Amino acid sequence: MQYTDIGIDLGTASILVYIRGKGVVLKEPSVVAYDRDTDQILTFGEDARQMLGRTPGNIVAVRPLRQGVISDYQITEQMMKHFITKALGRRIYRKPLIAVCVPSGVTEVERKAVEDATRMAGARDVRIIEEPIAAAIGAGIDIIKPCGNMIVDIGGGTTDIAVISLGGTVVSTSVKIAGDDFDEAIVRYMRKKHNLLIGERTAEDIKIRVGSAYPRPEADYMDVRGRNLVTGLPKTVKISSEETEEALREPTTQIVEAIHGVLEKTPPELAADIADRGIVLTGGGSLLRGLEDLIAAKTGINTMTAEDPMTAVAIGTGKYVEFLSGAGN
Template structure:
């Protein structure tokens, strides 16, 4: 039997949707390999735990940067590994794979994704833009002549689009997303507390107490790192209001991009967006306060999708099934 697979090839994580089973795999898009022999040591969660903790000859890398392939060979190995892991067996007939790309990618970048997927063992490859996949996955009927606004905040890019009649009318893709939130926290800790922390610690701060809007109750977290003055390990108490200050600039840029898309939207569709609201998807949208911030700045009701991490993968998989002719879109 041939299988239809949908892959959300993200900068931070890869999700695989298999027809009839739903999302079967969610792993970080990290690969650890030996610099001397080029042998892959670990892929996914196992490799993520190695980030910043490897000896000299082993490097843990993210082969995707800002939603596009930065290391072709490693990406191909990673896709191949995830396909085999998701299917759990080798199939006689190669799978039909639908894979999503950010809305602002160039033809060259699209070609690289296509070729890497073919090399990883696909029979057919279909590309779909992330906002369209997110809308399908969130259960929106995109085939109607009605405007829907999607803000997909991923790990490497934020895609903002107004969709009508199955396609994007106005869209923009900015290279500012979840990873930039982490970097902003690292910079803030260095500047304010003279504390050097790693990306994993920054991500932990973002998930546990991170916010872009004032919280009703201030939350606190103990953060361990290296004191830049003495060079010794040190613990600092960080509050949620400090993370709001640290993330202010990055969240402001996402809001500006949303406003610029709204400014370019045709008036009829603007009226639809005002009625239906803005839908937030992607892992980055799980950051607290983003919903409230966009709503305050635009005056449009904003909601986050039910399972923001999985909607793009689900939409991509359903699109693969639709191409296979087994479902109405």
């Protein structure tokens, strides 16, 4: 039975499943809705995401992964089981080999938790791969060559920055500032500047539609609905991309500083390679407009985003599985 080797990008914001020979077959938000009274899981993924901030008291929509690590073991295990079954269909003759990626800064305990949850979810064998390596493979970089490549993978919960050469990580760091922090910064800004209380889904919507990390030639605008903190009534405010740049300045500056820190620790030969080849961005957070311009402006190094940054890690994890199991397996 083929198609049983799979790669999973177990992200804070979303889970992607890659099946050998088929590519990325599933992409769902890492959200689970369950009933507190009965302890019963109601739904997973997109259906559960729709419930975020909109549930009655007994139903909770939770994200079992926080900042790239498992915060609720049981729920993560059931979520993985659900998505693996959904991706493979019911007809599994043998358990799959599963490669899962983790942020480069995780501890042994956190790594073990991911491994155990994957085994319990039905894996025959588990391989753990570091996110920057998976992102580099998925972005189409030949990581085996003796030449420095810099990858910045901005996910939902963590940003992984690594310099890769000869198939391994030379210098890396993982900072707990990423897409979710962009959303939180927008929530804070709206509260402070406009006295408007908004939820994380609205904040994400603002980030996607008018979010910007760098001044743009022309401003974009959007209407935002929320609750007025003074009157307690619903209110609509028009906000511009210039305001989002101000709102996001703190988290984006922290990411740039982390990139700076990794460059400072990079051996000179590899630093010269990076200056030539540029910095590659992957992950959903890299879709924030103006981010590559900001990094290029602050580091003086040409910065580009991978072709499909959202799926790069999942594709890289899957390709890693193919590499492990060999073409003939």
